[in-house]
Structure formats: C-alpha cells, structure tokens
Amino acid sequence: MECKNKQNKSLGRTKTVGQQILEILPIILDFFLLIIQVNYHIMEAIYRIFKPLDPSPVNNELVLVTGAGHGIGRELALQYASEGATLVLWDINEEGNQSTAQAILKNGGAKPYTYTCDVSDRQSVLNVARKVKEDIGDISILINNAGIMPAHPLEEHTEEEIKKIMSINVLAHFWTIEAFLPAMKKNNHGHIVALSSVAGIAGLPNLVPYCASKFAVRGLMESLMDELNWNPYNNVKLTSVCPYMVDTGLCKKPFVRFENALNLLEPKYVAAQIMHAQRTGILECTIPRFLLTVNYVTRLLPTKAASKVKAFFESGVHSDKGT
Ligand SMILES: NC(=O)c1ccc[n+]([C@@H]2O[C@H](COP(=O)([O-])OP(=O)(O)OC[C@H]3O[C@@H](n4cnc5c(N)ncnc54)[C@H](O)[C@@H]3O)[C@@H](O)[C@H]2O)c1
Structure with a gap:
C-alpha cells in the first residue's frame, strides 16, 4: 500500500505541463461559463423589474391553505377562490374554517373542501392528506x-410553549411536504408556499422562539429548492414569504416608529402579495419588498452599525404578558 502511494506521488511529480493544463482547463472553462451565466441572470433580473412575468393562472389548481380559518389564511383562500381555484381549507378551528368556506361561497367561488386538522400532529396530517x-x-x-x-x-x-411554536411553525411544514410533495414530483407540477416573516430575516426581542422558527422555515425552503433542482427538468416551485407585521390580531402588542411608512399591513394586501409571488414564481420575498434589500445591505455592515439600523426602525412587539 505504502509502496503504491509512493508510486502515485512520483507519477504526480512527473506530470508534463501539457497534462497539468489539461487538468485545470475544465475548471477555467467552468469559471468562464459561470461568469456568463451570472451576468445573464443579472440582466434577466433587471429586465424583469421593467417587464414583470404575467401571473400564471390558478383556475385549474387545487389549492390547500393551512390555517385558513382566520387572518392571512382566510384572505388567501378568498383570493385564490376568486381567481377560480378549488380550495381545500385546513384549520384546527372548525368554526373559523367553516366561516371561511361560507365567505368563499358568498363571493361566488367554487365549493371549498374543509378539514379540521392540527398541522403539528404528523399522523393527523398524513391521515387527512x-x-x-x-x-x-x-x-x-x-x-x-x-x-x-x-x-x-x-x-x-415554557418548554411546552417553545415545543408548540416549533411544532406548528416548523415541523408542520415537514409533515405537509411529506404528504403532498411526492405527488407534485410525480406530476412534475406543483408549488409550495411557506409563510416565514420579517422575524425570519432579522431577530427581534420578545420573539426568540418565533424568530428561530421563521428562520428555520427559510432554511427548509432554500435547501429543498436546491434538492429539487437536482432534477434539471424539475417543475415543482417553492416560495417563501416574509411579511412585516399584519393586522390580524396575531401581533398582540405591536409598536411602530414610522406609522405612515411602515404601519401594520392589511391582511387583504398581504394575501394579494403572497398570491402574486406564487403566481410569478418568486423564490423569496418580504412584504413590503424593500425590506429584503434593507436586510441584505444591513448584513454587510459591521454588527454594531447593523444594530443601529435596526434600532432606527424601532418596530416590534411588546411582551404579551405585561399590562
Ligand atoms: N400577523 C402577522 O403580523 C404576521 C407577520 C408575518 C408572518 N405571519 C405569519 O403568517 C401566518 C398567518 O398569520 P395570521 O396573522 O394570519 O395568524 P392568525 O392567528 O390570524 O391565523 C392563524 C390560523 O392558523 C390556525 N392554526 C393555529 N394553529 C394551528 C394548528 N396547529 N393546526 C392548524 N391550524 C392552526 C388558527 O386557528 C388560525 O385560523 C403565520 O404563519 C404567521 O406566523 C404573520
């Protein structure tokens, strides 16, 4: 064995210049290809600012919304239904889910299908799916x-609370993906949308487990996208959306410095933005869009400077336990 290694080493030393060039040539060619591809995609992105993609139709799609009984989920269900999609509504709260179904029918949408499901319970997700x-x-x-x-x-x-946040906000995504991704892959058609949050791109006080859960969702989606793209013909798309605070009641005690520029968003507007991001195949976005750029730029700054930028915006939530 040792003798063979020595032989290989001595063979390496005797490589001709021609052999060495042949060895690095593919890397040089790959690098030039990379430069061309990167420039092409930068130009494409600039072009798309002026000529956005037309939203894809959803009238033949079967759309499942989890947490459809209230807030953003309810608005999403209403807006997809008004575009002609057939809706499958999941919520742990049967009453809320039913009232979303009624609202869809009242708006003239196709009859939705309602299921009571706790998305944090894997077995329940797989059974209902x-x-x-x-x-x-x-x-x-x-x-x-x-x-x-x-x-x-x-x-x-509490320990229980942290586990519950992780189970509903993160693990549930794994269970629904486990249930529905295989058919999407088989049909080579499908789209998974994940609700992260601005709290999933920047940490915020009073929201440590929540922020951790929303960062995790982005990690899940980004790595899953790369895995799906192993298949060069993949047509299953992913979208992660990171809304700023929305007026649904989820943020119990919000505070905002720039009330005119960055006040709580309307759930109707947020749902419209989410649907647009999905229909135009955006991989990740914030609502409003400029916050993603602010985040990228801020992260290039030294940490102390970045924390000053965060403090300048002065938005977040007070503890829901205080008076
Ligand atoms: N409201 C905001 O400020 C805001 C901002 C950014 C991101 N988000 C994210 O958007 C999503 C929707 O938020 P929202 O403001 O509409 O909340 P919401 O409280 O108004 O509605 C959430 C819905 O999810 C349902 N739900 C809760 N636990 C469930 C479970 N275990 N199984 C099934 N259904 C369950 C509830 O019954 C409710 O109908 C959440 O993921 C939230 O983190 C919200």
Whole structure:
C-alpha cells in the first residue's frame, strides 16, 4: 500500500505541463461559463423589474391553505377562490374554517373542501392528506400558513410553549411536504408556499422562539429548492414569504416608529402579495419588498452599525404578558 502511494506521488511529480493544463482547463472553462451565466441572470433580473412575468393562472389548481380559518389564511383562500381555484381549507378551528368556506361561497367561488386538522400532529396530517387525495385528488398548490406567535422574553417561554411554536411553525411544514410533495414530483407540477416573516430575516426581542422558527422555515425552503433542482427538468416551485407585521390580531402588542411608512399591513394586501409571488414564481420575498434589500445591505455592515439600523426602525412587539 505504502509502496503504491509512493508510486502515485512520483507519477504526480512527473506530470508534463501539457497534462497539468489539461487538468485545470475544465475548471477555467467552468469559471468562464459561470461568469456568463451570472451576468445573464443579472440582466434577466433587471429586465424583469421593467417587464414583470404575467401571473400564471390558478383556475385549474387545487389549492390547500393551512390555517385558513382566520387572518392571512382566510384572505388567501378568498383570493385564490376568486381567481377560480378549488380550495381545500385546513384549520384546527372548525368554526373559523367553516366561516371561511361560507365567505368563499358568498363571493361566488367554487365549493371549498374543509378539514379540521392540527398541522403539528404528523399522523393527523398524513391521515387527512390521504382523505383529501381520496375525496378530491392531488394538491397542486400547498400554502403552509398556519402559525402561532407567543411574544415575551425567552426566560418566560415554557418548554411546552417553545415545543408548540416549533411544532406548528416548523415541523408542520415537514409533515405537509411529506404528504403532498411526492405527488407534485410525480406530476412534475406543483408549488409550495411557506409563510416565514420579517422575524425570519432579522431577530427581534420578545420573539426568540418565533424568530428561530421563521428562520428555520427559510432554511427548509432554500435547501429543498436546491434538492429539487437536482432534477434539471424539475417543475415543482417553492416560495417563501416574509411579511412585516399584519393586522390580524396575531401581533398582540405591536409598536411602530414610522406609522405612515411602515404601519401594520392589511391582511387583504398581504394575501394579494403572497398570491402574486406564487403566481410569478418568486423564490423569496418580504412584504413590503424593500425590506429584503434593507436586510441584505444591513448584513454587510459591521454588527454594531447593523444594530443601529435596526434600532432606527424601532418596530416590534411588546411582551404579551405585561399590562
Ligand atoms: N400577523 C402577522 O403580523 C404576521 C407577520 C408575518 C408572518 N405571519 C405569519 O403568517 C401566518 C398567518 O398569520 P395570521 O396573522 O394570519 O395568524 P392568525 O392567528 O390570524 O391565523 C392563524 C390560523 O392558523 C390556525 N392554526 C393555529 N394553529 C394551528 C394548528 N396547529 N393546526 C392548524 N391550524 C392552526 C388558527 O386557528 C388560525 O385560523 C403565520 O404563519 C404567521 O406566523 C404573520
């Protein structure tokens, strides 16, 4: 063995210049190809600022929204239904889910299918998903929206609460993806949308477990996208959306410095932005869009400078435990 290594080493030393050039040539060619591709995609992105893609139609899609019984989920369900999609509504709260279904019918949308499901319970997700498949067919757009947001200092979060945040805000995405991604891959058609948050791109006090859960969602989606793209013909798309604070009641005690420029967003507007991001195939965005750029730029700054920028915006949530 040792003798063979020595032989290889001596062979390496005797490589001709021609052999060495041949060895590095593919790397040089790859690098030039990379420069061309990067420039092409930069130009494409600039072009798309002036000529955005037309939103894809959703009238033949079967759209599942988790947490459809209230807030952003309800608005998403209403807006997809008004574009002609067939809706599958999941919520742990049956009453809220039913009232979303009624609102869809009242708006003239197609009859939605409602299921009571706790998305943090893997077995329940897999069972209800099987029922959806039997009752209606393959889900083509999955919107992982259900989420909770307890807000108080980390030491005041109980073990149970932290586990619950992680189970609903992160693990549930794994269970619904487990249930619905295989059919999307088989049909080579589908789209998964995940609700992260601005709290998933920047850490905020009183929201340590929530921020951790929303950062995790982005990690899940980014790595899954890369994995799906192993298949060069992949047509299953992903979108992560990071809204700023929305007026749904989820943020119990919000505070905002620039009330005119950056006040709480309307759920209707947020749902419209999410649907647009999905229909135009955006991989990740914030609502409003400029916050993603602010985040990228801020992260290039030294940490102390970055924390000053954060402090300047002075937006967040007070503890929901105080008076
Ligand atoms: N409201 C905001 O300020 C804001 C900002 C950024 C991101 N988000 C994210 O958007 C999503 C929706 O938020 P929202 O403001 O509409 O919340 P919401 O409280 O108004 O609605 C959430 C819905 O999810 C349901 N739900 C909760 N736990 C569930 C479970 N275990 N299984 C199934 N359904 C469950 C609730 O019953 C409710 O109908 C969440 O993921 C949230 O983190 C919200």
